[in-house]
Amino acid sequence: MTSEYTKEPKGYTMSTVMQEAARCLLCEDAPCSKACPAHTNPAKFIRSVRFRNVKGAAETIRENNTLGAICARVCPTERYCESACTRAKIDGPIDIGGIQRYVTDMERKENMQILHPGKDNGMSVAIIGSGPAGLQAATTLRQKGYAVDIYEKQAKAGGYLTYGIPEYRLPEAIVDYEVQRIVNLGAKIHYNVAVGTDVTMDQLKQEHDAVIVAIGASAAKTIPMFEHNICTESAISFLSRAKENQGKIDVPDNVLVIGGGDVAMDVVTTLKKLGVPHVTDVVYEEFAEFKASKKELAGAQAAGVTIIDGYAPQEVHQNRVTFKHRKINGELTITTDKIILAVGQKVDATGLDIDIQHNEIPFRDARYHTKDPQVFAAGDIVDGDKTVVFAVQKGKEVAEEIDRVLGGQNND
Amino acid sequence: MINKDLSVDFLGVHFENPFCLSSSPVGNCYEMCARAFDAGWGGIVYKTISTDRFVIDEVSPRFDELTKEDTPFVAFKNMEQLSEHTLAQDLADMKRLKTEYPNKVLIASIMGENDEEWTYLAKKVEEAGADMIEMNLSCPQMTSHKMGSDVGTNPELCKQDCIAVKKGSSLPLMAKMTPNITTMVPVVKACLEGGADGFSLINTVKSVANVDLDKHVGLPNIDGKSSVSGLSGKGVKPIALRFLQQLRSASGLEQLPISGIGGIETWEDAAEFILMGATTLQVTTAIMQYGYRIVEDMKNGLMHYMEEQGVDHLSDLVGLANKNIIATNKLNRNYKVYPEIDWDKCIGCGRCFISCQDGAHQALGWDDEKRLPTFDKSKCVGCQLCALVCPVGAIKLGIVEMKPGREGNPDEIDVSSQRLHTYHPAQSN
Numbered sequence: 155m156t157s158e159y160t161k162e163p164k165g166y167t168m169s170t171v172m173q174e175a176a177r178c179l180l181c182e183d184a185p186c187s188k189a190c191p192a193h194t195n196p197a198k199f200i201r202s203v204r205f206r207n208v209k210g211a212a213e214t215i216r217e218n219n220t221l222g223a224i225c226a227r228v229c230p231t232e233r234y235c236e237s238a239c240t241r242a243k244i245d246g247p248i249d250i251g252g253i254q255r256y257v258t259d260m261e262r263k264e265n266m267q268i269l270h271p272g273k274d275n276g277m278s279v280a281i282i283g284s285g286p287a288g289l290q291a292a293t294t295l296r297q298k299g300y301a302v303d304i305y306e307k308q309a310k311a312g313g314y315l316t317y318g319i320p321e322y323r324l325p326e327a328i329v330d331y332e333v334q335r336i337v338n339l340g341a342k343i344h345y346n347v348a349v350g351t352d353v354t355m356d357q358l359k360q361e362h363d364a365v366i367v368a369i370g371a372s373a374a375k376t377i378p379m380f381e382h383n384i385c386t387e388s389a390i391s392f393l394s395r396a397k398e399n400q401g402k403i404d405v406p407d408n409v410l411v412i413g414g415g416d417v418a419m420d421v422v423t424t425l426k427k428l429g430v431p432h433v434t435d436v437v438y439e440e441f442a443e444f445k446a447s448k449k450e451l452a453g454a455q456a457a458g459v460t461i462i463d464g465y466a467p468q469e470v471h472q473n474r475v476t477f478k479h480r481k482i483n484g485e486l487t488i489t490t491d492k493i494i495l496a497v498g499q500k501v502d503a504t505g506l507d508i509d510i511q512h513n514e515i516p517f518r519d520a521r522y523h524t525k526d527p528q529v530f531a532a533g534d535i536v537d538g539d540k541t542v543v544f545a546v547q548k549g550k551e552v553a554e555e556i557d558r559v560l561g562g563q564n565n566d
Numbered sequence: 567m568i569n570k571d572l573s574v575d576f577l578g579v580h581f582e583n584p585f586c587l588s589s590s591p592v593g594n595c596y597e598m599c600a601r602a603f604d605a606g607w608g609g610i611v612y613k614t615i616s617t618d619r620f621v622i623d624e625v626s627p628r629f630d631e632l633t634k635e636d637t638p639f640v641a642f643k644n645m646e647q648l649s650e651h652t653l654a655q656d657l658a659d660m661k662r663l664k665t666e667y668p669n670k671v672l673i674a675s676i677m678g679e680n681d682e683e684w685t686y687l688a689k690k691v692e693e694a695g696a697d698m699i700e701m702n703l704s705c706p707q708m709t710s711h712k713m714g715s716d717v718g719t720n721p722e723l724c725k726q727d728c729i730a731v732k733k734g735s736s737l738p739l740m741a742k743m744t745p746n747i748t749t750m751v752p753v754v755k756a757c758l759e760g761g762a763d764g765f766s767l768i769n770t771v772k773s774v775a776n777v778d779l780d781k782h783v784g785l786p787n788i789d790g791k792s793s794v795s796g797l798s799g800k801g802v803k804p805i806a807l808r809f810l811q812q813l814r815s816a817s818g819l820e821q822l823p824i825s826g827i828g829g830i831e832t833w834e835d836a837a838e839f840i841l842m843g844a845t846t847l848q849v850t851t852a853i854m855q856y857g858y859r860i861v862e863d864m865k866n867g868l869m870h871y872m873e874e875q876g877v878d879h880l881s882d883l884v885g886l887a888n889k890n891i892i893a894t895n896k897l898n899r900n901y902k903v904y905p906e907i908d909w910d911k912c913i914g915c916g917r918c919f920i921s922c923q924d925g926a927h928q929a930l931g932w933d934d935e936k937r938l939p940t941f942d943k944s945k946c947v948g949c950q951l952c953a954l955v956c957p958v959g960a961i962k963l964g965i966v967e968m969k970p971g972r973e974g975n976p977d978e979i980d981v982s983s984q985r986l987h988t989y990h991p992a993q994s995n
Contacts, residue, residue, distance in 0.1 A: 170636075171634040173635075173636040176635040176636050179957050180917065180920075181914075181916050181917070182917070182919055185937070203832040204635065240913050240914060240915045243913040243914075244913065244958060471838065
């Protein structure tokens with residue numbers, strides 16, 4: 155059954171992608187492109203596919219989004235480009251993510267090298283964290299001619315992309331491919347280096363003209379009653395174990411998951427793909443207010459997960475959890491082999507001397523600035539959506555802000 | 567299920583329905599033709615036969631297709647020539663077909679290189695029991711310049727060949743015309759003088775459909791080279807209909823008996839050929855793509871069309887459109903008709919705006935905020951490009967106005983167009 159976990163759904167072929175591209179109405183001032191947070195410009199790349207210019211389509215995607223192949227797979231497009239698609243008024247939106255995946259798959263097969271480093275401008279930037287925001291910032295800065303050093307505390311780059319998103323949604327090979335492109339642009343990645351422990355923030359500030367903190371929210375939130383429960387594991391710990399072992403981990407017959415976001419959906423669907431017969435997900439929100447993307451929710455339901463909405467946990471005794479409905483009189487007790495908590499993540503900025511409140515840097519008029527003029531922030535610790543595509547945009551924007559502050563563009 | 571009489575009489579031969587295989591790979595032997603008859607085709611033009619002296623030696627591969635978006639077979643390129651069998655074999659197959667299917671029509675397509683061959687072949691196919699002869703004067707991929715479409719552009723040669731055929735047989739005679747010519751009229755008149763009774767048109771259009779961008783060779787690639795050869799299928803339908811019109815509007819040819827060929831794959835295509843003057847119809851490309859079974863929907867659809875038109879005989883429909891296709895300088899140019907946008911149907915894609923701006927007269931503007939087209943009547947010329955590009959059929963023909971200083975009553979002007987509004991894609995919503 156583990157093969158289900160590593161099996162990515164089939165992508166388009168040249169002829170089926172053309173069928174989908176031919177459905178596109180090729181709108182004036184296309185709403186889909188305006189709805190992409192990273193300005194990936196789907197209207198332009200779909201038009202390129204329609205006119206059989208797949209290489210041009212790849213250029214459009216790549217020049218706007220260094221993680222184009224990843225976003226193609228994991229972006230909750232229903233919230234962004236596809237929610238704006240005019241074709242939905244006839245039947246359904248264009249499968250923009252699917253077309254993007256086809257184009258980036260072709261780019262990989264053709265070994266296209268689209269992005270190039272800018273002329274060296276003599277300045278350098280340190281980036282803490284190699285998640286989506288850090289990788290995009292590195293790309294944009296390399297294009298502008300900055301030297302880039304990425305400090306990653308883990309053994310692999312990608313952050314949540316590598317350690318969180320399950321293999322069936324985002325194969326590790328795709329992340330490796332995207333990271334390699336950025337390394338090829340000249341970004342140096344220092345693995346297994348924790349800033350604050352192995353190297354200090356002051357050292358980075360001395361060695362670089364600017365520092366970007368793009369650490370994401372990598373620590374699991376918990377609920378006090380579960381803190382010392384031996385049956386409980388955090389979602390990110392579970393997902394990371396599954397991914398690192400390519401699904402070859404031991405799982406019990408009966409798992410209770412608590413949480414209703416996209417991470418919870420990844421957990422429950424992964425459990426089913428690993429062959430767990432009984433997966434029960436209890437969710438605080440009712441269906442109408444669900445946080446998870448419809449696509450991931452539908453995937454979980456199709457996989458056979460039991461989802462119970464509107465209940466909050468009241469007490470836990472080892473492997474027995476009692477919930478109460480938030481609005482109606484109702485109680486639910488579940489005895490399980492294992493409990494997985496998917497109730498959000500928080501920022502762990504230990505040793506970085508950066509001001510974090512409620513998991514974000516405080517709002518400032520000059521976005522991406524921290525209290526230290528030499529230190530910038532990007533990714534999930536900056537206000538805004540916590541999705542890969544938003545992280546990409548924040549990575550681009552922080553790079554542009556640094557370029558503005560350091561005057562690198564004068565060297566262009 | 568509807569059942570109407572689709573039979574037609576053409577050159578004195580009775581067809582149970584007008585649908586025939588055209589002379590091509592689809593009617594290449596007894597077994598294929600028998601299956602086509604069983605599938606419901608009314609007649610078959612057996613693949614062109616020649617004398618055994620002319621050796622048929624085909625290339626491999628021999629086809630290519632023109633595509634658009636995800637649509638295959640927009641047009642089809644073919645390099646096959648004539649039947650590869652011995653003459654004796656083909657004649658035996660024809661004889662067997664006629665014996666086993668006495669009520670179906672068997673037409674022998676023949677091609678000779680000189681008078682003697684034409685006469686000989688005509689005699690042989692009559693002996694084999696063919697109901698009719700079709701002279702192939704138009705195959706564009708023959709390896710001999712004395713055969714095929716080079717002959718078909720030369721009125722004198724065509725006339726001579728017709729005389730030769732008539733010498734060998736008294737069967738009704740069709741001459742198959744090449745479209746690789748500016749006007750077919752002189753050739754047709756010459757054939758009539760030579761004794762031809764009717765005409766089948768069009769044969770394929772000389773073409774290079776695609777070029778291999780890496781190897782710099784046309785397709786199909788035959789050991790690094792390719793040749794000009796015949797294009798057929800839906801893409802050539804407009805060319806075929808134009809030639810039907812050219813003949814049926816020529817002085818003295820108004821009642822010319824025609825077997826229509828060129829991109830027929832639906833009952834609508836068939837009805838169009840009939841309205842343009844065809845009595846029988848011939849099909850190849852659609853069969854190569856979809857098989858003999860397509861005749862079922864062509865027959866059934868045509869019956870429903872007859873019902874809608876209120877006619878009991880197909881012959882009542884033949885050529886009805888010819889009189890309504892007139893010289894451009896005879897058209898009513900005194901009015902224009904403006905588009906009328908159905909705002910309930912409009913989905914705000916802006917395609918009408920883009921096409922009007924870049925392909926017409928800038929009458930449609932764009933409201934960025936509302937995401938809807940705006941209309942400046944003073945700039946509109948009434949071309950209706952907007953209606954053609956609208957993906958949801960939200961644009962109709964609206965107000966009719968006489969041009970300044972022109973006579974006429976707008977209410978009496980017929981601007982309705984079925985094609986535009988009944989059969990438009992996505993019209994259903």
